[in-house]
Amino acid sequence: MSVVIGEISYTNIMPFFYHLDRKMLGEHHCQFVPQVPAQLNNEMALGRIDIGGISSFAYAQHAQAFTLLPNLSVTSYGAVNSIFLFSKVPISELNEKKVALTWSSASSVHLLKIILEHFHSLSISYTTMNPNVKSMLREHEACLLIGDDAIVAKREYGQSLYHYDLGELWYEQTGLPMTFAVFAVRNETLRDHPSLVGLIYRSFLESKRESELKHYQPMIDAILKTHGGKRSFWEHYFQKLCNDFGEEEQKGLSYYFDLLYKMNYLSQPINKLHIWDGAMSK
CATH class of the missing domain: 3.40.190.10 (Periplasmic binding protein-like II)
Structure with a gap:
């Protein structure tokens, strides 16, 4: 096997x-x-x-x-440089707006929800889409991209759109990686x-x-x-x-x-991380 x-x-x-x-x-x-x-x-x-x-x-x-x-x-301890919220307006103006989410990640999507809803107290309408800036922003005020999609989008749209590094936003609020x-x-x-x-x-x-x-x-x-x-x-x-x-x-x-x-995005608390303690002995 x-x-x-x-x-x-x-x-x-x-x-x-x-x-x-x-x-x-x-x-x-x-x-x-x-x-x-x-x-x-x-x-x-x-x-x-x-x-x-x-x-x-x-x-x-x-x-x-x-x-x-x-x-x-x-x-990341601060900026991760590959997970960005791209927005037509400053993040503070996204209340009651529509945000497009990439379908290719779970951690980053929920980190964005923490940042927008918990740290900034915003009410957001989300749509999950294929990761493409043009199509995502056609009917949305902002979009989340991760990984290589985000890196390429930053090169192309970094000057024309507001962009926020989620790792940096998290670190600013928590002081934690x-x-x-x-x-x-x-x-x-x-x-x-x-x-x-x-x-x-x-x-x-x-x-x-x-x-x-x-x-x-x-x-x-x-x-x-x-x-x-x-x-x-x-x-x-x-x-x-x-x-x-x-x-x-x-x-x-x-x-x-x-x-x-x-925030009710997990049905059960994670009270302990289960980490393999025999990793180097096998």
């Missing part, structure tokens, strides 16, 4: 995948399946993917079925294949370390060919992201979950 690894195609999660020994993992019956975040969240919930980097909100929805892997996340994605494994997979999960975990960790050690340069070379942009942007982008998941990142994530429960 193979273990299925979900692989998000966004650049922000590439440090964990770029330097993987895929041949070795394939010989150990690991299978990689490319997904966008929303698809991966759904496939893991259905049990068709065993392990991967999922939206933090998706973990909260299925916390009893998943175990988190330590030291791995997509987190925001963890957008966590690495999770299904409990059944961890129970049935602990040694293989350990191998996959250490492979993720080693890819992360090598990415950081090389200052992301080989990965940036590849990104420039596929995504364009300037090297200086990508260097700044990856240096600003936090790839860890320690005590402070967990504190920020727990506060995010607390707010979502208070």
Whole structure:
């Protein structure tokens, strides 16, 4: 039986995948399946993917079925540079207005709801759409884009639209990091294949370390060919992201979950993050 690894195609999660020994993992019956975040969240919930980097909100929805892997996340302390609210008007003028949401993320969508409804006390009408600035703003005052879609939109519309970095807005209000994605494994997979999960975990960790050690340069070379942009942007982008998941990142994530429960976006409170304590011993 193979273990299925979900692989998000966004650049922000590439440090964990770029330097993987895929041949070795394939010989150990690991299978990689490319997904966008929303698809991966759904496939893991259905049990068709065993392990991967999922939206933090998706973990909260299925916390009893998943175990988190330590030291791995997509987190920002302040600006994340790839999750933006683009708006025709200042954020303070969005009350009673319509906002279009990308369908490709859960964490960022709910972070935006916290920012608009809790921090700014605004009443908003939301529509979920395909991530395209022009079509989203045709009948909406603002739109949320994430990942590479947001990076490209910032290049094209950064001068003509108001734009707000959600990581920066969160940090200004809380002083805490925001963890957008966590690495999770299904409990059944961890129970049935602990040694293989350990191998996959250490492979993720080693890819992360090598990415950081090389200052992301080989990965940036590849990104420039596929995504364009300037090297200086990508260097700044990856240096600003936090790839860890320690005590402070967990504190920020727990506060995010607390707010979502208070706002009735989670049906149950997340009183404890279930983190694998045997990660390095297997």
